[in-house]
Every structure is written in C-alpha cells, then in structure tokens.
Amino acid sequence: MDLIELKDINFEYEKGEPVLTDFSLTIEEGSCVVIRGDNGSGKSTLFRILNGLSFGGSGEYLFKGTKIDAEYLKDNSGAKRFHKAIGYLFQNPDTMLFNSSVYDEIAFGPRQMGLTDEEVDERVIDCLKLFDIESLKDKVPYHLSGGQKKMVAFAAVIALDPEVLVLDEPFAGLDQKKIDWLLGFLKELKAAGKTLIIATHRDDVNEGLADKTIELKIPASE
Amino acid sequence: MLPDWLKKTEDYAPPSDGGAFLYKTLVSLGRVMSGLKAEAGKEGRFELPAWLKLILMIALIILTSVTQSRLVIMACGAIVLVRLALLPAESMPGILKAAIFAGILAAILYTPAVIMDHGLLGNGIRLVVKVLICVTAVGLFGRTTQWNHVTAALRKFHIPGVVIFTIDITFRYIVLLGKLMEDLLTAVSLRSVGKNNKKYSSVGGVMGVTFLRGTEMNKEMYEAMQCRGFTDDYKGL
Numbered sequence: 001m002d003l004i005e006l007k008d009i010n011f012e013y014e015k016g017e018p019v020l021t022d023f024s025l026t027i028e029e030g031s032c033v034v035i036r037g038d039n040g041s042g043k044s045t046l047f048r049i050l051n052g053l054s055f056g057g058s059g060e061y062l063f064k065g066t067k068i069d070a071e072y073l074k075d076n077s078g079a080k081r082f083h084k085a086i087g088y089l090f091q092n093p094d095t096m097l098f099n100s101s102v103y104d105e106i107a108f109g110p111r112q113m114g115l116t117d118e119e120v121d122e123r124v125i126d127c128l129k130l131f132d133i134e135s136l137k138d139k140v141p142y143h144l145s146g147g148q149k150k151m152v153a154f155a156a157v158i159a160l161d162p163e164v165l166v167l168d169e170p171f172a173g174l175d176q177k178k179i180d181w182l183l184g185f186l187k188e189l190k191a192a193g194k195t196l197i198i199a200t201h202r203d204d205v206n207e208g209l210a211d212k213t214i215e216l217k218i219p220a221s222e
Numbered sequence: 223m224l225p226d227w228l229k230k231t232e233d234y235a236p237p238s239d240g241g242a243f244l245y246k247t248l249v250s251l252g253r254v255m256s257g258l259k260a261e262a263g264k265e266g267r268f269e270l271p272a273w274l275k276l277i278l279m280i281a282l283i284i285l286t287s288v289t290q291s292r293l294v295i296m297a298c299g300a301i302v303l304v305r306l307a308l309l310p311a312e313s314m315p316g317i318l319k320a321a322i323f324a325g326i327l328a329a330i331l332y333t334p335a336v337i338m339d340h341g342l343l344g345n346g347i348r349l350v351v352k353v354l355i356c357v358t359a360v361g362l363f364g365r366t367t368q369w370n371h372v373t374a375a376l377r378k379f380h381i382p383g384v385v386i387f388t389i390d391i392t393f394r395y396i397v398l399l400g401k402l403m404e405d406l407l408t409a410v411s412l413r414s415v416g417k418n419n420k421k422y423s424s425v426g427g428v429m430g431v432t433f434l435r436g437t438e439m440n441k442e443m444y445e446a447m448q449c450r451g452f453t454d455d456y457k458g459l
Contacts, residue, residue, distance in 0.1 A: 053408060080236035084415035094435070095405035098427035108424070112416030114237050126225040142434055160415060161228055192229045 002062075003029040003164065003195055004050065009059035011045055019045045020056065025214065029163075032186070032196040032209050037216030043199045044091070046216070047166055050197065051088045052079070084113070087162030091169045091199075093153035097141035102133065102152050105141050109160040127155040130185075146173040164195040171202055183209070237417040272371035273378045279363045283356045295351060302358045309365065317361035324357040325350050369393060391443075395436060403432045 004027040011020040019042040027033050037043050048054040049061060052073050061068045063082065073079040090096050099105040106127050110120045128134045131151045136144065141152050150173055157165065170186075171179050179202075187209055190196055198205060206213065270278075286298045306314060332346045367375075369390070376386050406428045418424060444452075 051412065053412075077236055077238065080415045081234060083412050084234050084236065088412055090405070090409065092405075095402065096409040098406050098410060098424065098431050100427065109413045109415055111420075112237075112414060112418050113234070114416060123225075123227060126227070130225070142431060156413065158228065160413065161230075161232055163231065188224055189228075192224055193231070 002026045003064060005060075005062040006049070007060040007062070009049065009056035009061070011042070011049065011054070011056045020049075023059070027195060027197065028211075029195055030190065030193045031211040032190050032198065034205055034210040034213045035197065035199045035216060036201065036213060037199075038218055041216035041218045043216055044168065047088065047168055047197075047199065050166055051086055052082060084160055085162055086164045086166060087157040087160055089154055089157050089165070089167045089170055091172065093146070093149040096153040096156065097149060100140060101138050102128075102136045102141055102144075103138065105152055106156050106159045108156060113160075123159050127159050130158070131155045132181075147175060147178060150174060151178070162194075164197065165189065167196065167198045167200075169199055169201075171200055171205075234415075236415060269366060271375075272367050273375035275363055275367060276372070276375045276379075279359050282359050286352050286355050286359075292348075295348065295355070299351065299355050302355050302362065305362050306358065309362075313365050317358060317365055320361050321354050321357040325354045328353040391440070395439065398439065399432055399436050402435055403428060406431060 004025070006023060006025040009020050009023040010018065011023075012018045023042075023046070025033075035043050035046065045054060049056060052061075052068050055061075055069055063085070066072065068082065073082065097105055099108055103124055106124045107120050110123045115123070128137055131154065133148065133151050133155065136148060136152065141149060144152065150170070154167075154170065170182060174182065183204065186196060186198075186205075190209065196209075198210075269275075282298055282301065286295060289295060289298075306317065309317075329346070329350050332342075332349055335342050336346050373386050373390050376389070377383075410424055410428060414424075
C-alpha cells in the first residue's frame with residue numbers, strides 16, 4: 001500500500017527559480033527511501049513538504065490517501081494526528097532542543113499524548129537506554145556535544161512512536177561507532193514496520209536498508 | 223532491541239488543546255525578523271551610490287519635516303511616488319504597508335488634539351502625509367540599497383567604527399536569531415501532538431535557547447574576526 005504519494009509537485013522560492021519541478025514519488029508502508037542530491041537540489045524542501053511545513057505551488061501530496069494541504073492542517077486535530085504519524089529529525093539538532101533537561105526533551109511529546117506518568121516515564125527510560133544516553137538524563141541539552149545533541153533529538157522523535165521517520169542527514173556529526181549503531185537501529189525500525197525516508201550522502205545506507213534511492217538534481221533556472 | 227511500544231502501531235486520537243495564540247504570535251515574530259534579510263537590499267542596474275542616496279534620503283526627510291508649504295510637501299510626495307513606481311511590483315506592498323501603518327499610528331496619536339481643537343485638522347492631515355512620505359523614503363532606501371553599501375556609506379560620513387559595527391551586527395543577528403526562533407518553534411509545533419500543559423515553559427525554553435545562541439554567536443563571530451586580524455577598527459565594505 002502506498003503510504004505517501006507526491007504527484008507532480010512544483011515548488012519555487014522565487015519566481016523563475018524552481019526547486020522541484022513536476023516531482024512525483026510514491027513510498028510504500030514499511031519501506032526505506034534514500035534521498036540524495038547536491039546542496040540546493042531540493043532535499044530540505046522535499047522534507048518540508050513531506051512534513052506539511054511547505055506546500056508546492058502545484059501538485060498533490062497524499063498521506064494514507066488523505067490530501068495534505070494548508071486547508072487540512074488548519075484542522076488542529078488533523079494536524080496533530082499527521083505530525084504524530086511523521087517524525088522529523090532536523091539536520092541541525094540545535095533547532096530541535098528547547099527543554100531544560102534531556103529527560104524533559106524526550107518526554108515533551110509523550111506527555112501530550114494522554115499517557116499516564118508511568119507510561120511517559122517508561123518511554124523516556126526506554127529511549128535513554130536505546131540511544132545509550134542514560135548518563136545525560138539530567139543534563140541541559142543546549143550544553144551537549146553535537147553528536148550527543150543528535151542522539152537526544154532522535155530519541156525525542158522516536159518517543160512519539162511515529163509511523164514514518166523523515167531523517168535529514170542523521171549520520172552527520174556522529175563518530176563511526178555511533179554510525180554503525182545507527183545503521184543497525186534503522187534496520188530494526190524498518191523490520192518493525194516503520195517507513196524511513198533518509199537524506200544522506202553515505203553509500204553504506206543502501207546495503208540492506210534502502211529499497212529505493214532518489215537522486216535529486218539542481219533544476220535549471222528559467 | 224526495540225521496546226514493545228515502538229513495535230506496535232498506535233491508533234492515536236489527539237486530545238484537544240487550545241491556546242495556540244502564543245506560538246502563532248512568536249512564529250510570526252520570527253518570520254518578520256528572519257524576513258528582514260529578504261526585504262533588504264536589491265539594487266538595480268542604474269542605482270545611485272549608497273552614500274548619495276543616504277544624503278538625498280536625509281535631505282528629503284528634513285525638508286518634508288520642517289516645511290509648512292503644501293507645495294513642497296506635494297513635491298516631496300511626488301518624488302517618493304515616482305521612485306516607488308519604478309520598483310518591481312512585488313517590492314511595493316512591503317514599503318507601503320510600513321508607511322500606511324506609521325500613518326495610521328500618527329493619525330491615532332493626533333486625533334485627541336483634533337477633537338479638542340477642530341482648527342488643528344489641517345495640521346493633522348499634513349502630519350500624516352509627512353509621516354507617509356518619510357517612512358516611504360526610508361523604505362525605498364532600505365529596499366534599494368545593499369546592507370554592506372549602507373555601512374560603507376556610513377563610514378564615508380566618518381561615523382565611528384564602533385557605531386557602524388553595532389548597527390551592522392544587530393541587523394545581521396536579528397535575521398539569524400529570527401530564523402533560529404522560527405526553526406525552534408517549528409520543531410515545537412511538530413512535536414506538539416496533543417495537549418501541552420506546559421506551554422509557557424516551552425515558549426520560555428525557546429526564548430532562552432534563542433538568547434543563549436545569540437550570545438554564543440556573538441562571541442564566536444568576534445573571535446573569528448579577531449583571528450582574521452580584526453583590531454576593533456571597523457571599515458565596512
């Protein structure tokens with residue numbers, strides 16, 4: 001079943017400078033799609049569209065058959081359900097961390113989901129263990145190293161238990177040990193039925209993980 | 223090994239939550255701040271030098287402000303309107319919005335005086351027109367002059383380096399901090415999937431991080447400039 005369908009999306013920030021031109025993409029549930037492309041080829045724009053943060057000038061975005069546009073996301077309940085279903089890891093984790101402790105950062109999403117305190121605590125502890133960041137539990141995210149921030153930001157996204165994970169350069173800023181662990185973790189997530197959309201320049205992601213690789217090209221200006 | 227809750231598919235119904243006003247206001251503020259970059263400085267092919275434009279703008283503002291002659295005010299207004307008409311259509315709304323806002327504000331402030339003395343109506347209208355002309359002139363200057371040319375022009379008038387440096391850095395940082403705040407609030411909204419009982423705490427966190435990042439960026443940039451030979455003597459470009 002197609003979980004995500006982008007049909008003939010056209011997007012431009014300024015007139016005559018297209019970023020995406022007649023771009024179409026279908027992503028099946030439980031699959032892994034790797035997005036590649038040079039800087040300025042539209043990866044971040046595509047991710048913004050997938051997360052309902054930007055909308056193409058023309059074309060259609062369907063998520064589970066529902067058209068995602070500004071009108072749909074005006075409905076608070078629909079927007080929240082959509083954002084719960086799609087977890088977005090920003091390329092720069094600095095722009096994701098705003099709480100006073102790592103625990104609160106990870107608990108931010110689950111606390112809003114109507115879970116009991118015990119369930120929230122269980123999720124946060126599980127995430128801390130999963131990402132091997134238990135020792136950072138009470139630390140202020142702002143003062144962590146780049147790699148640690150990335151782990152905390154990813155843990156905060158995972159704590160929402162999204163169906164789709166949109167990961168913008170998830171390996172950037174990590175040491176080799178963490179990269180190896182992350183590759184294994186992503187394979188586990190895929191095996192658990194999660195849909196993965198990853199922007200990366202790494203070739204090793206293709207091995208045993210990627211079902212489809214999309215190469216974005218920088219469009220010519222008019 | 224994934225925990226059980228991560229393996230299951232949740233049938234999620236979000237609890238209702240009101241009070242998005244604060245977020246929306248801050249997102250708008252961030253957009254305005256980060257949008258300053260887009261608004262500033264698109265020079266045409268046959269543009270006057272920045273220093274000359276700066277002199278003309280100041281002269282026009284002084285002339286408009288001090289004159290009592292209707293003819294001079296109309297002439298200044300005509301100059302501003304002609305220059306405005308030469309701009310691309312997409313540049314006009316931003317300049318006009320700011321001018322109209324300032325004009326309305328001036329009218330509101332002057333209204334009590336007119337109510338008390340109807341004879342001041344003519345003066346009130348003149349004041350509003352003057353405000354419209356001056357704010358449009360400033361908008362035109364900002365819209366048609368690149369920021370580094372503005373700092374170079376200020377340098378030409380022997381304004382102390384530290385003043386130019388402060389103005390320059392403030393302008394650049396407003397843009398960067400606005401973008402950071404906008405991104406942070408986007409991240410907050412993407413993870414706000416239900417009822418947030420600690421809205422003020424989240425907003426406080428965003429403001430705190432923006433402040434910390436601003437301080438850090440300031441320090442980093444100053445150090446980077448020192449490494450490249452900066453000796454507190456700011457020469458612009």
